[in-house]
Amino acid sequence: MAFLEYLADPSTQRSLLEQSGEHLFLTLVPVAIAIVLGVGLGIWAHRVPALSRTIVGATSTVLTIPSLALFAIFVPLVGIGNTAPMIALTLYALLPIVRNTVSGLYSVDNAVVESAKGMGMGATKRLLKIELPNAWPVMLAGIRVATLLTIGIAAIAVLAGGDGLGTEIFRGLRRIGSAGAFESLLGGTLAVVVLALLIDLAYLAIGRLTIPRGIRE
Amino acid sequence: MAVSTALPEPDQDAAALGRSEDAAATKRAKRSKLVRYVAMPGFLLLLNVATFLWLSGQDLDSIERRTLTAENLIGKAQEHVWLTLLSTTFVLLLAIPFGILATRPRYRRFAPGIIGLGNAGQAIPSFGMLALLFYLFRVTPWLPSTGTLPVVVALVGYSFLPILRNTMVGLDQVDSSVLEAGRGMGMSERRVLRRIELPLAVPVILAGIRTALVLNVGTATLAFLFGGGGLGDVVYNGLSLRRIPITIVGAVLVATLALLVDYIASLIEEKLTPKGL
Amino acid sequence: MIELKELTKRYPGTETPAVDRLTMEIPRGEIVVFVGPSGCGKTTSLKMINRIIEPTSGQIILDGEDVTDVNPDQLRRRIGYVIQQIGLFPHVTIEDNVATVPNLLGWDRDRTKARVDELLDVVGLDPDVYRNRYPKELSGGQRQRVGVARALAADPPVLLMDEPFGAIDPITRTRLQNEFLRLQQELKKTICFVTHDIDEAIKMGDRIAILQERSIPAQFATPEEILTQPANDFVADFVGSGSTLKRLKLTRVRDVTITTDALLGRIDEDKHVLRQRLQESDWTAMLLLDDERRPARWLRAPDFLHDRPVAEMGLPARAMIEPQATLSDALEEMLLGSAGVAIVVDGRGAFQGILDVDDIITSIQTMRDANAEFYRASKLIDPATAIA
Numbered sequence: 001m002a003f004l005e006y007l008a009d010p011s012t013q014r015s016l017l018e019q020s021g022e023h024l025f026l027t028l029v030p031v032a033i034a035i036v037l038g039v040g041l042g043i044w045a046h047r048v049p050a051l052s053r054t055i056v057g058a059t060s061t062v063l064t065i066p067s068l069a070l071f072a073i074f075v076p077l078v079g080i081g082n083t084a085p086m087i088a089l090t091l092y093a094l095l096p097i098v099r100n101t102v103s104g105l106y107s108v109d110n111a112v113v114e115s116a117k118g119m120g121m122g123a124t125k126r127l128l129k130i131e132l133p134n135a136w137p138v139m140l141a142g143i144r145v146a147t148l149l150t151i152g153i154a155a156i157a158v159l160a161g162g163d164g165l166g167t168e169i170f171r172g173l174r175r176i177g178s179a180g181a182f183e184s185l186l187g188g189t190l191a192v193v194v195l196a197l198l199i200d201l202a203y204l205a206i207g208r209l210t211i212p213r214g215i216r217e
Numbered sequence: 218m219a220v221s222t223a224l225p226e227p228d229q230d231a232a233a234l235g236r237s238e239d240a241a242a243t244k245r246a247k248r249s250k251l252v253r254y255v256a257m258p259g260f261l262l263l264l265n266v267a268t269f270l271w272l273s274g275q276d277l278d279s280i281e282r283r284t285l286t287a288e289n290l291i292g293k294a295q296e297h298v299w300l301t302l303l304s305t306t307f308v309l310l311l312a313i314p315f316g317i318l319a320t321r322p323r324y325r326r327f328a329p330g331i332i333g334l335g336n337a338g339q340a341i342p343s344f345g346m347l348a349l350l351f352y353l354f355r356v357t358p359w360l361p362s363t364g365t366l367p368v369v370v371a372l373v374g375y376s377f378l379p380i381l382r383n384t385m386v387g388l389d390q391v392d393s394s395v396l397e398a399g400r401g402m403g404m405s406e407r408r409v410l411r412r413i414e415l416p417l418a419v420p421v422i423l424a425g426i427r428t429a430l431v432l433n434v435g436t437a438t439l440a441f442l443f444g445g446g447g448l449g450d451v452v453y454n455g456l457s458l459r460r461i462p463i464t465i466v467g468a469v470l471v472a473t474l475a476l477l478v479d480y481i482a483s484l485i486e487e488k489l490t491p492k493g494l
Numbered sequence: 495m496i497e498l499k500e501l502t503k504r505y506p507g508t509e510t511p512a513v514d515r516l517t518m519e520i521p522r523g524e525i526v527v528f529v530g531p532s533g534c535g536k537t538t539s540l541k542m543i544n545r546i547i548e549p550t551s552g553q554i555i556l557d558g559e560d561v562t563d564v565n566p567d568q569l570r571r572r573i574g575y576v577i578q579q580i581g582l583f584p585h586v587t588i589e590d591n592v593a594t595v596p597n598l599l600g601w602d603r604d605r606t607k608a609r610v611d612e613l614l615d616v617v618g619l620d621p622d623v624y625r626n627r628y629p630k631e632l633s634g635g636q637r638q639r640v641g642v643a644r645a646l647a648a649d650p651p652v653l654l655m656d657e658p659f660g661a662i663d664p665i666t667r668t669r670l671q672n673e674f675l676r677l678q679q680e681l682k683k684t685i686c687f688v689t690h691d692i693d694e695a696i697k698m699g700d701r702i703a704i705l706q707e708r709s710i711p712a713q714f715a716t717p718e719e720i721l722t723q724p725a726n727d728f729v730a731d732f733v734g735s736g737s738t739l740k741r742l743k744l745t746r747v748r749d750v751t752i753t754t755d756a757l758l759g760r761i762d763e764d765k766h767v768l769r770q771r772l773q774e775s776d777w778t779a780m781l782l783l784d785d786e787r788r789p790a791r792w793l794r795a796p797d798f799l800h801d802r803p804v805a806e807m808g809l810p811a812r813a814m815i816e817p818q819a820t821l822s823d824a825l826e827e828m829l830l831g832s833a834g835v836a837i838v839v840d841g842r843g844a845f846q847g848i849l850d851v852d853d854i855i856t857s858i859q860t861m862r863d864a865n866a867e868f869y870r871a872s873k874l875i876d877p878a879t880a881i882a
Contacts, residue, residue: 061257064431064479066438069471072452076461115581118546118654119595119644120570133585148340155342156439160456169345172352173442182352189345196340212585214628 006183016168016191023164023195026154030086031147034093038146039139041094042101043127052102059095067092067153071160080161085154092153093146100142104135137211144203151196155188165191257480261473268469272462281462284454290470296446297474300365300437304372305429308380311373312429313422316384328385335382343375343436350374351443368445376432380425387421388414420490427482434478438471448474495684496520496543496652501552503538512538514708515552521701522557522651523682529695530705531732539709540654540688544573556652571595574645574683578657580637582629588614588640589625595648613643618673635666642674646681653685659694668823671697676818692733696721696743697820704729718744739822742854747824748817750857752838752847756781761790761805769798779833781811787844789814789837814839817846821857824849 006012041059045052062070067088074084108131116130132139158166165188172184277285319328354360354367361367441450448471455464498518504511513535520526528536541547543554545566553562561569582591589610596606611621617639629637638658645653659667675698678685689695695702696717703714706728713725721741724730733740757777759768761784772780772795782791782804789811797808813831815824815838827836828851838846 061476064435064475065472066435066449066475068438068449068452069468069475072456072464072468073472075456075464080456080459109579109581109584111577111579111581112583113581114546115575115577115641116583116594118544118570118573118575118577120567120572120598121594122567125598130583134583152340152342155344159453166342166344169342169348173348176352176355182356185345185348185352189342189349192342192345193340200340212628214584214586214630 003183003186006180006187012187016165016187019163019165019167019188020191020195023151023154023166023192026082026086026089026157026162026164027147027150027195027199030089031093031143031150033090034097034146035143037090038094038097038142039101042098042139043105045098045102046105056095056099056102059091059098062091063095067156068159071157071162075160082157082162085157085160085162089150089154089157093150096142096146096149097139098142100138100145101135104138104142105131107138108134133212134215137207137215140203140207140210144200147199147203148196151192151199155192165195257476261476261480264469265473268466272466275462277462278460280458281460284451284460284463285466290448290451290466293446293448293451294470294474297434297437297440297448297471300368300372300440300445300447301430301434301478303365303369304376304433304437305426307369308373308376308429308433309426312377312380313384313425316381316388317418319381320385320388328389332382332385335378335385338378338382344439346375347371347436347439347443365445368440368443371443372433372436372440375436376429379432380429383428384421384425387424388418390421416491420486423486423489427479427486430482431475431479434475495522495557496686497553497555498539498543499553499555501539501542501554502550503535503542503547504550511550511708513542513549514710516709516711518703518711518714520684520686522684524700525678525685525687525698527695527699527702528686528688528705528709529690529692529702529732530709531707532690534705534707535709536688536690536705537656539705540656540686543652543686544570544575544654546570546575571598571648572650572652574648574650574653576638576641576645576653576655576658578660580641580661582637582640582644584629587626587628588619588632591629591640592644592647594644595650599648601648609647610643613646614640616646616677617643619643633666634662635670638662638670642677646683651684653683655685655687657689658687660689660691672818674698693740693743696740704732742822742825742858743820745821745857746817747815747819747821747838747849750821750849750853752849752853754847756848758783758845759793760785763804765798765804765807768793768804772798781837781845781848782808783845786842788842789839789845792833809833811837813837814843815849816841821854825851825854828854 041055045055070088070091071085074087078084078087112130112134113126116126121130154162154164155166155169157164158170168184168188168191170188172181172186172188175181175184272285283289318324319331348371350371351367354370437445437447438449438452440447441453448467451463451467452471453467455461455467496519498516498520501513501516502511503513516539518526528539530536538547542549542552545554545561548566549562553560555561556569556572582588583594589607592610592613593606596609601609610625614621614624619636619639624632624636624640629640632640638661641658645655659670662670671694687695687698689698699717701714701716702720704712704720706712712732713720713729715723715725720729721733721744724733757772757775757780759771759780759782761782768780768782772793778794780793781789782793784790791805791808791811793808800807811833813827813833813836815827815836817838817840824836828834828849835848835850838849840846
């Protein structure tokens with residue numbers, strides 16, 4: 001089958017691997033930044049409930065904006081290339097993380113927080129040692145969703161001058177009608193799916209490692 | 218033990234106090250509701266006015282002037298809206314009945330599989346899937362390969378699984394105890410569906426409509442890649458030609474359209490949801 | 495000891511305070527129970543002592559020290575706190591749970607570990623088994639034991655308990671109450687205990703404060719006084735009907751004379767010897783003990799007609815109570831057991847004596863006679879002056 005030949009071709013393998021690396025970079029850096037920002041915003045929103053609706057509302061508004069447009073908005077600021085998409089991707093990844101941080105913190109049993117308070121644990125210590133660890137499973141789920149979201153959208157970065165696996169997909173698109181188009185389309189798309197599956201497995205492993213036995217389902 | 222004499226006159230004053238507190242609270246609630254309704258349109262208005270003002274202060278070259286005519290932009294917007302409406306209508310006509318069917322007791326066992334597929338499908342990038350579906354259309358001899366049909370089919374194909382999944386999950390959540398009460402009273406399966414499940418499912422369906430609209434207005438932004446036009450074309454033009462004014466105007470218009478669609482859908486959702494749910 | 499001076503809690507936006515100038519002294523080493531109807535502010539009052547709820551005005555004095563304005567976190571590390579839903583930290587082990595306050599206070603690891611083991615033992619949980627378990631693996635009763643251990647970890651002189659046994663099934667609750675009372679006999683902590691259950695209050699309290707709305711005490715006195723001299727109708731209604739039966743909770747088995755000379759036998763004795771002994775006595779039943787003098791079986795004459803080994807004859811001995819149990823417990827056991835009497839045993843289960851219904855009735859009559867005098871005289875007492 002033509003697709004298998006395509007896969008077997010070393011130059012295909014090279015470019016797919018290279019692009020996968022780029023794609024991971026495009027995904028993981030924004031997610032990392034979104035984790036820092038999102039968890040912080042989430043903790044703040046949890047502390048100040050009046051604020052939470054505004055914060056969650058703002059992040060969900062951002063998610064409604066189509067990706068190409070959000071990429072494009074930053075291009076005049078930082079130029080063509082990876083940076084504009086990465087800023088936009090960071091913003092996209094915020095919503096799941098903020099929302100799950102807030103709901104995770106709310107899900108911690110009141111009795112647990114009160115007994116910690118009653119034993120003389122200060123507010124910061126309570127947050128770090130009691131509330132966040134117990135909210136972690138929900139937070140991790142949000143981070144996972146954010147990552148999968150980002151992997152998908154990152155495929156569009158190529159349209160704003162970025163790289164990643166979108167390059168291969170776009171290559172196929174431009175050659176529709178001639179040979180090799182389908183293979184490139186499929187190759188690029190499948191590579192993204194494979195990457196997503198690997199990331200998903202990684203999160204499963206992270207969950208196993210970081211969620212204490214006492215609160216595992 | 219001396220009892221405090223500072224208590225107000227029993228019932229009268231307490232009730233008056235309560236009433237005035239209630240009135241204040243209602244006024245506050247009304248104000249915040251108003252704010253919520255006006256916030257998004259207000260923001261969009263400001264955004265577009267600001268963009269327009271900025272634009273009029275710019276020196277535009279010939280390409281920019283040609284692209285940024287009202288005629289051109291409105292035309293692109295119309296294409297975009299048309300694609301969104303078409304694809305949303307079709308995907309709902311397919312996904313909602315399918316979703317209802319898949320949650321019937323008879324086909325229950327397929328449900329987890331389908332939902333799992335829908336979950337997995339989230340990992341497929343829109344860009345890739347649209348392109349593949351479009352390609353399939355191109356390649357199949359007896360299917361039209363030009364015009365809006367391939368693009369619409371691609372859009373429908375992409376949004377089908379997510380909408381189906383949401384519908385199924387939503388229907389599942391319709392309180393099973395209510396359903397059991399219905400069957401217990403002797404209602405047939407079809408009656409339970411019509412009299413109990415569907416009315417309770419209205420919010421689910423409305424949410425599905427909103428999700429479909431937002432999803433499709435977003436993916437329709439990429440329609441230009443497949444000859445479908447739409448506002449994404451303007452944005453991409455701006456990016457590939459390195460013309461900032463075109464880029465900005467395109468992006469602002471796309472964002473405005475998407476946020477407007479979401480806003481209107483949320484109003485419809487709110488208005489049509491039966492009270493008490 | 496704990497002194498509460500004009501403790502008041504007023505929530506913004508409401509006219510009447512939730513707690514209105516509560517003034518009370520909780521003597522050192524005693525359990526004082528706050529009891530009252532829902533909404534009377536008893537939990538709010540309790541939570542003001544460790545300032546989980548900050549008082550609007552008033553003072554809290556702990557052993558002479560005014561703690562109304564000190565750093566609340568540091569204050570709470572000196573006070574044990576047990577709440578109804580327990581609130582064990584689900585994400586750490588039992589050991590880490592119990593070690594919380596010692597860790598906050600900076601104890602070294604060995605001292606903490608030893609203390610955790612000691613406390614788990616004290617509350618009846620084998621440290622080797624439970625140390626590394628997680629809260630979700632424990633039953634409700636076990637969790638509450640850990641909750642108590644956790645509160646006692648840093649050996650605070652004061653303990654605050656808010657309906658600690660409320661979320662537990664009645665059988666386990668009774669057991670925990672008894673064990674806690676035994677613990678308190680050794681530890682002699684100053685305890686403020688909140689409950690809505692007057693029976694629990696009578697059982698647990700050295701002193702009871704019956705609180706009305708805004709936490710105004712209707713009566714603050716010992717359980718006996720509350721039962722025999724209710725200060726007003728509110729108290730009398732709250733204590734409820736069946737006060738005679740309730741009074742049975744005030745007398746312990748060890749306080750009444752029990753019959754020590756029952757007809758006894760050993761389970762390893764010869765059947766014919768036993769039969770003879772029974773026939774020669776006036777008793778209608780014989781109690782067989784095992785080699786550790788623990789009651790095993792009841793035998794009557796007809797039981798000897800069946801040809802069975804001694805260990806399977808008659809009925810198994812049930813209804814055993816320890817001397818610190820109340821007469822109320824004894825009566826209950828009597829009704830549940832098969833012999834119409836309760837067997838008094840010591841801590842190891844060895845036979846001490848027999849308590850039957852007559853003994854209980856005599857006890858009630860004694861109480862009643864003592865009170866008849868009292869009620870006559872009480873008509874002359876002004877209820878207002880009966881409040882502490």
